[in-house]
Amino acid sequence: MSTPTTDNGIVTxxxxxxxxxxxxxxxxxxxxxxxxxxxxIDFAADAQRAGLTMNPSQLLVFGNPRAxxxxxxxxxxxxxxxxxxxxxxxxxxxxxxxxxxATSYLQARHGAPADLMKAIDGVVALVQAxxxx
Numbered sequence: 356m357s358t359p360t361t362d363n364g365i366v367t368x369x370x371x372x373x374x375x376x377x378x379x380x381x382x383x384x385x386x387x388x389x390x391x392x393x394x395x396i397d398f399a400a401d402a403q404r405a406g407l408t409m410n411p412s413q414l415l416v417f418g419n420p421r422a423x424x425x426x427x428x429x430x431x432x433x434x435x436x437x438x439x440x441x442x443x444x445x446x447x448x449x450x451x452x453x454x455x456x457a458t459s460y461l462q463a464r465h466g467a468p469a470d471l472m473k474a475i476d477g478v479v480a481l482v483q484a485x486x487x488x
Contacts (some may be wrong), residue, residue, distance in 0.1 A: 364460025366479075368453045370443075370486040374399075374411035377451055378443045381485035385417045388481070392417045393438055411451075412444040422474035430465045439478050453482045 370377045378395065385392050398412040418438030427434045441455045455478055462472045 364457050364464070365454050366457045366482075368482055368486050370451050370453060371488055372451060372486075374413055374443050374445050374451055377453065377485060378413040378415060381415055381441060381443065381453070381481065384481050384484055385415070388477075390417050390419050391438075410445040410447065412442065415441050415443070417441075419474075422477075426467060426471045426474065429471055430467045433461070433465045433467055436461050436464070437475075439475060441478065441482055453486055455482060 372380065382392055382395060392415065394414075394416040396414040396416070398414065399409050402409045416438050417440075423433075423437045427437060436456060439455070441453055443451065443453055445451050458472050458476050458478065461467065461475070462469065
Protein backbone atom coordinates (compact mmCIF):
# COMPACT_ATOMS: atom_id res chain seq x y z
CA MET A 356 0.00 0.00 0.00
CA SER A 357 1.45 3.36 -0.94
CA THR A 358 1.38 6.58 1.03
CA PRO A 359 -1.79 8.68 0.83
CA THR A 360 -1.58 11.70 -1.42
CA THR A 361 -3.18 15.06 -0.68
CA ASP A 362 -4.25 17.56 -3.31
CA ASN A 363 -6.27 20.67 -2.54
CA GLY A 364 -7.30 19.26 0.82
CA ILE A 365 -8.35 15.91 -0.65
CA VAL A 366 -6.60 12.83 0.71
CA THR A 367 -6.50 9.90 -1.74
CA UNK A 368 -5.50 6.42 -0.69
CA UNK A 369 -5.32 3.31 -2.93
CA UNK A 370 -6.88 -0.06 -2.24
CA UNK A 371 -6.64 -3.44 -3.94
CA UNK A 372 -10.36 -4.09 -3.42
CA UNK A 373 -13.14 -3.43 -5.92
CA UNK A 374 -15.28 -0.34 -5.31
CA UNK A 375 -18.15 -2.45 -3.95
CA UNK A 376 -15.84 -4.47 -1.67
CA UNK A 377 -14.05 -1.35 -0.42
CA UNK A 378 -17.32 0.49 0.22
CA UNK A 379 -18.75 -2.58 2.00
CA UNK A 380 -15.67 -2.80 4.20
CA UNK A 381 -15.79 0.90 5.07
CA UNK A 382 -19.52 0.69 5.82
CA UNK A 383 -18.93 -2.30 8.12
CA UNK A 384 -16.16 -0.45 9.97
CA UNK A 385 -18.35 2.64 10.34
CA UNK A 386 -21.22 0.60 11.77
CA UNK A 387 -18.88 -1.40 14.05
CA UNK A 388 -17.77 1.90 15.61
CA UNK A 389 -21.46 2.77 16.13
CA UNK A 390 -21.15 5.73 13.78
CA UNK A 391 -24.26 6.60 11.81
CA UNK A 392 -24.13 5.74 8.11
CA UNK A 393 -26.51 8.37 6.76
CA UNK A 394 -26.28 7.47 3.08
CA UNK A 395 -24.48 5.34 0.54
CA ILE A 396 -24.78 6.73 -2.96
CA ASP A 397 -23.89 4.53 -5.92
CA PHE A 398 -23.13 7.08 -8.64
CA ALA A 399 -22.50 4.46 -11.33
CA ALA A 400 -25.87 2.82 -10.67
CA ASP A 401 -27.59 6.22 -10.76
CA ALA A 402 -25.83 7.02 -14.05
CA GLN A 403 -26.94 3.68 -15.48
CA ARG A 404 -30.57 4.41 -14.57
CA ALA A 405 -30.21 7.66 -16.50
CA GLY A 406 -28.87 5.79 -19.54
CA LEU A 407 -25.26 6.85 -18.91
CA THR A 408 -22.12 4.96 -18.00
CA MET A 409 -19.33 5.75 -15.59
CA ASN A 410 -16.70 3.85 -13.65
CA PRO A 411 -17.81 2.44 -10.31
CA SER A 412 -18.07 5.18 -7.70
CA GLN A 413 -19.78 5.23 -4.32
CA LEU A 414 -20.03 7.95 -1.70
CA LEU A 415 -20.50 7.08 1.96
CA VAL A 416 -21.92 9.81 4.19
CA PHE A 417 -21.50 9.22 7.92
CA GLY A 418 -20.98 10.88 11.24
CA ASN A 419 -21.48 11.00 14.96
CA PRO A 420 -23.72 13.79 16.28
CA ARG A 421 -21.69 13.85 19.52
CA ALA A 422 -18.61 14.76 17.46
CA UNK A 423 -20.14 16.94 14.76
CA UNK A 424 -22.65 18.96 16.76
CA UNK A 425 -20.12 20.82 18.94
CA UNK A 426 -18.12 21.64 15.83
CA UNK A 427 -21.20 22.97 14.01
CA UNK A 428 -22.24 24.92 17.11
CA UNK A 429 -18.83 26.60 17.27
CA UNK A 430 -18.52 27.10 13.52
CA UNK A 431 -21.91 26.85 11.75
CA UNK A 432 -20.34 26.77 8.27
CA UNK A 433 -18.73 23.42 9.16
CA UNK A 434 -22.16 21.96 8.40
CA UNK A 435 -21.31 22.44 4.73
CA UNK A 436 -18.76 19.63 5.10
CA UNK A 437 -20.47 17.52 7.74
CA UNK A 438 -21.42 14.77 8.00
CA UNK A 439 -18.15 13.31 6.76
CA UNK A 440 -17.94 11.85 3.28
CA UNK A 441 -15.65 9.27 1.73
CA UNK A 442 -15.66 8.61 -2.00
CA UNK A 443 -14.68 5.14 -3.21
CA UNK A 444 -13.95 5.28 -6.92
CA UNK A 445 -12.31 3.52 -9.81
CA UNK A 446 -10.08 5.37 -12.25
CA UNK A 447 -9.74 4.78 -15.99
CA UNK A 448 -6.95 2.26 -15.44
CA UNK A 449 -9.11 0.14 -13.12
CA UNK A 450 -7.39 1.22 -9.90
CA UNK A 451 -9.62 1.84 -6.88
CA UNK A 452 -9.19 4.73 -4.48
CA UNK A 453 -10.61 6.23 -1.31
CA UNK A 454 -10.81 10.04 -1.24
CA UNK A 455 -11.89 12.32 1.59
CA UNK A 456 -11.34 15.84 2.88
CA ALA A 457 -8.31 16.20 5.14
CA THR A 458 -9.32 17.39 8.59
CA SER A 459 -6.55 20.00 8.42
CA TYR A 460 -8.22 21.35 5.28
CA LEU A 461 -11.62 21.44 6.99
CA GLN A 462 -10.11 23.19 10.00
CA ALA A 463 -8.46 25.84 7.84
CA ARG A 464 -11.53 26.22 5.61
CA HIS A 465 -13.84 26.93 8.52
CA GLY A 466 -11.41 28.39 11.06
CA ALA A 467 -12.40 25.70 13.53
CA PRO A 468 -10.67 25.22 16.87
CA ALA A 469 -8.15 22.36 16.78
CA ASP A 470 -9.66 20.65 19.84
CA LEU A 471 -13.00 20.23 18.03
CA MET A 472 -11.32 18.71 14.98
CA LYS A 473 -9.94 15.79 17.02
CA ALA A 474 -13.42 14.29 17.13
CA ILE A 475 -13.53 13.88 13.35
CA ASP A 476 -9.90 12.82 12.86
CA GLY A 477 -11.12 9.23 13.16
CA VAL A 478 -11.94 9.27 9.45
CA VAL A 479 -8.24 8.69 8.75
CA ALA A 480 -8.10 5.43 10.72
CA LEU A 481 -11.38 4.21 9.24
CA VAL A 482 -10.21 4.73 5.67
CA GLN A 483 -6.78 3.26 6.34
CA ALA A 484 -8.37 0.15 7.85
CA UNK A 485 -10.81 -0.17 4.94
CA UNK A 486 -8.00 0.18 2.40
CA UNK A 487 -5.68 -2.35 4.06
CA UNK A 488 -5.36 -5.84 2.60
